[in-house]
Amino acid sequence: MTNARAARIAENVSAVRSRIAAAAVRSGRDANDVSLVAVTKYVGLPEIEALIASGCYDLGESRPQSLWEKAAALSHTPVRWHLIGHLQRNKIRRTIPHLYRLHSGDSLRLLSEVDQEALTIDHPLDVLLEINISGDLTKHGFSSDELFAAAAQAAKLPRVRVRGLMAMSGLESSTTQTRQQFAAVRMLLDELNSRSIFPGKLTELSMGMSDDYESAILEGATMVRVGSALFEGLDV
């Protein structure tokens, strides 16, 4: 990796962080109330090392296998790994030990197997329930109709600690629709809290990617998952 590439990544990180901070303040919060999960699925270890050097310790991968490989290679670093894509049930065992947080809690069957595995290895796991808010057929996640019954079941799994919700805007959605989808996810979180389905208050909303993270923050996102904006100008 050339110094110029590393410098470009540092600049991109700093630009994204400033925009996150400005949007957080516009939404009536502190800059620190919104965290950046840097999505590394497009890049290899040199670029990830440049991210780490720029202070990004929360990293997201969408494919379990890539996460295993990168986590093993970077086990000497303080990185916290977030799985943001679908977890196939036959990959649970190899994935959980690496995870700081599972954003893609997308079915009860998955969550109950994660709970079993978390018991076996004594590693309780923070999880977000993924909501398919756009209704795109290609997306995973609970529909808003399914959510409350599923949440009541998930609340019974002792080693799956549900912290909040995760969602993606629709592929074909306009800016206005995107914003409405994020607002709808926030309302679902409020509704889960007002029904006291979980013992503690759910606080996390993982929503917003390179094209829409500012809208997501304005609607209450506490974590944004940003990939391509961090690698602009790099030809990755």
Ligand SMILES: *Cc1c(COP(=O)(O)O)cnc(C)c1O
């Ligand atoms: C790839 C991916 C992202 C990051 O997307 P960018 O548009 O590159 O920022 C965020 N969330 C999920 C679930 C992803 O798969």
